[in-house]
Amino acid sequence: MTATDTLTGTPIALVGLGKIAIDQHHPSILKSGAFRLAATVSRNAGLDGIPAYTSLAALLDNQPEVTAVSLCTPPQVRHAMAREALEAGLDVMLEKPPGATIAEVEALTDLAAARGRVLFATWHSRFAAGVPAAKAWLAGRQILRGTITWREDVRRWHPGQRWIWQAGGLGVFDPGINALSILTEILPAPLRLTGAELEFPENQETPIAARLSYLTGAAPIAADFDFRQEGPQSWAMEFETDDGVLSLADGGATVSAGGQNLSQGEALGSEYDGLYARFARLIATRTSEVDLSPLKHVADAFMLGRRLTTDPFIE
Template identity: 50%
Template sequence: MSSIRLAIVGLGKIARDQHLQAIAANDGIELVAVASRNARLDGVHCFTDIDALLASGVEIDAVSLCTPPQGRFEQARAALLAGKHVMLEKPPGATIAEVFALDRLASQQGVSLFATWHSREAAAVEPARKLLAERKVKSVHVEWKEDVRHWHPGQDWIWEPGGLGVFDPGINALSIVTRIMPESFHLTASDLSFPANRAAPIAADLEFRSASGIALTAAFDWRQTGPQTWDIRVETEEGPVVLTHGGSRLFVDGDAQIVEEDREYRNLYKHFVSLVNGGQSDTDFSPLVHVADAFMLGRRHVVETFED
């Protein structure tokens, strides 16, 4: 098949850090255009927004949306109505209703929609999923703590309604847990810490329970300096299963099983190519549903102000 002609919308930090290299590393897809308010890229067609891109006549087959979730619905809708396949950076949208609306529209238009969860592509995730399917899970604890000043410098949108705050990284953990758990689970308690001057939480403590009674807990915090923590510890009757470093490393019964470099975004684009060529979509919104539940059940605690 001919190569998929792709446009990136939103040439910000995540696009430059991850998407550009991942596209270049994959066969079957090529970057031909970008649409960004304040950035340009040599060697491709450049536009200030998606409307100008779609009206330009430049031939593209697909759009990768790397913009903040607020306002992304209209961008995705415009691309789908124009008959373009769409890849959504995580989180896929600012609300539950809008992402399900996009899913329906993609189906009506006969194009592919891919709601990406890059952490699911970490090396240890699929091996852990297969292992846990054969074990008796007793409990799960997630510790996802990092320094927001390092990972999101100057990104004010992330503190606004729809930006998710600490759930922007926390949803990565939830995307892994929803993938590896052998049964579904639901939220039972949520404590959210909001800086006095921000509209989104800087920390969250969550409690979940599965249908069979398995307890799951999660602690998210954006105030950690020094070494960063991205760990998921699963206690099973047969022994502990631990994913560390965001899911790239796996320890089973205390022994290291997998230690691998980051290939998450390369794998995402490989999967996107297969979806487009196969006429399929991949739209699992369950991690976003859990985040929405955390806000619905959340007890609000006001903490010290935060300045970037």
């Protein structure tokens, strides 16, 4: 018997050990009373004291007690692993974006339903501290216009990660989809893309910047996504309404309206804790949760966006 055998909680495996898995998923699993980290799967990394495997098949062969996996691999390879896990009878949590295409995530949703498994497509930014307060405040007001500024330094947040520049890796929409996940959560009316400009480095397959025009009802929403931000990072939204201005800062952690703080938190502070608490509830109720609206808006941007070529990106 090992030390982990004496622990309580659903045994879960962390699949993919990149920056987000190590910085966010691992600490949140350790803090969760609902899960215990039973194993990891990665081609070239591991965690001290945790059984490690280089394939999902090896995990399944050696630790049949594992009943859930959290998939943190790049989106281009996630569908095959999620399918393997669901077919093996595991419940599956997907890091955002849930896949490289809408169709493949829909196929996973159907498979999970057919096999009676739980599938959770996560949007961590919806669990930012200020998002519920922002949603409640906007619910009773008419939005007149809005601006979204989501600018960060790709070298800081995705160092050496080639997958993000390859087709299916989304480029600047990897962080931009966080903004879209908040928008689709808090807006009282649906969002519709009306125009887009996407800047592609001449040596990469995905965009480094995007300027997007939306409508929610009759209100225009302008979004500016950029991977070239140096210094302070910008994850902010502002909505002018018929009854004052709502501002979100730090990725939705801080929200103010009419000069009053509605919520104050830390960027990324408890978002992943919230994800694992939600996953535990979904498992307990045998319920899947798959909302593809943020990914659909990214797909719309690639369909409708005018492509511009910019300077090459060199790490």
